[in-house]
Amino acid sequence: MRFYARLLSVAMLFLAGCGQEDAADYGFGIDDVLVNRVYQSLDIHLQLELELSRQAREALEHGVTLTINLEMELRNDNQMIVVRREARRFQLRYLPLSDRYQLSEEDSGDLQTFSRLRYLLSAIDDLNVQLPTGPLPPGGYELRTRIRLDESRLPAPMQLPAWFSSQWRHDSEWSVWPFKVSV
Numbered sequence: 001m002r003f004y005a006r007l008l009s010v011a012m013l014f015l016a017g018c019g020q021e022d023a024a025d026y027g028f029g030i031d032d033v034l035v036n037r038v039y040q041s042l043d044i045h046l047q048l049e050l051e052l053s054r055q056a057r058e059a060l061e062h063g064v065t066l067t068i069n070l071e072m073e074l075r076n077d078n079q080m081i082v083v084r085r086e087a088r089r090f091q092l093r094y095l096p097l098s099d100r101y102q103l104s105e106e107d108s109g110d111l112q113t114f115s116r117l118r119y120l121l122s123a124i125d126d127l128n129v130q131l132p133t134g135p136l137p138p139g140g141y142e143l144r145t146r147i148r149l150d151e152s153r154l155p156a157p158m159q160l161p162a163w164f165s166s167q168w169r170h171d172s173e174w175s176v177w178p179f180k181v182s183v
Contacts, residue, residue, distance in 0.1 A: 026053040028068075028147045028170045033177040035143055042131040044072070048147060050121045055167035056149065057117065059158070060101075066092040067106075067153040068124065070145070072131060077140030077178065086131050089150070090124060136181050143177045 032047040050068070052060070060066055067089055074084040089106035095113075101120040104111045114120040148171035151162040162168035 026051045026056070026167075026170065028149070028172045030145055030147060030172050030175045033143060033145060033175070035177060035179045037136070037179075037181055040132065040134050040136075042074070042133055042143070044129045044131055044143065046070075046127045046129065046145065048125050048127060050124055050147070050170075052117075052121070053167040053170065055165065056170070059154075060092060060094050060117070061096075063094065063096070064155060064158065065153075067150040068092065068147060069150050070127070070129070070147050072129070073144040074131065074133060075142045075144065077142055080142075083136070083141070084131065084133050088129060092120060138181050140178060140180050143179065144174050145177065146172050146174045148172065 028051075029049040030046060031049055034045040036043040036045075052066075056066060068091075070088040070090070072084075072086045072088075073082055075082050091102075091104045091106060093102040093104075094100075094117075095102055099115075101114045101117050102111065103114065103120050103123055112120075112123060114123065149168065151159060151168055154162055
């Protein structure tokens with residue numbers, strides 16, 4: 001019984017020290033999405049808003065790679081059948097020897113270097129993505145999108161505290177963008 005009481009008190013102290021902030025001046029959001037149908041794919045232009053928390057910025061500046069996931073889901077408007085799912089992963093790194101920030105897209109291998117973190121984040125803020133769909137029959141569709149910081153890709157010792165700290169919650173809500181495919 002004593003062991004469980006001590007374990008509970010240690011857990012409470014751990015949770016109390018996770019560094020909660022009162023006002024959330026950070027997080028991710030999706031402001032606007034434009035969808036254009038081209039031959040067997042969609043050209044998607046996203047207007048995002050990305051602001052890292054103090055803890056995320058400090059982790060980045062201390063050599064922790066941050067992974068941002070952009071998730072997209074194309075659904076049929078009538079029966080809500082998922083036609084296509086796609087995820088894009090972006091990795092953010094800080095290079096202390098050159099005092100530069102690096103942005104890479106995991107799937108394409110594209111690599112960009114920036115002198116400031118705000119320049120790196122603005123490169124993701126205005127994003128163009130091509131989503132292969134194959135032939136789509138005419139009708140109504142919905143593109144659902146969200147963007148989030150992937151805590152599961154943090155180093156193992158940081159994952160548990162990140163799950164309990166509000167400083168690591170950057171996820172946007174799912175947003176729905178309807179469009180039509182004509183003949």
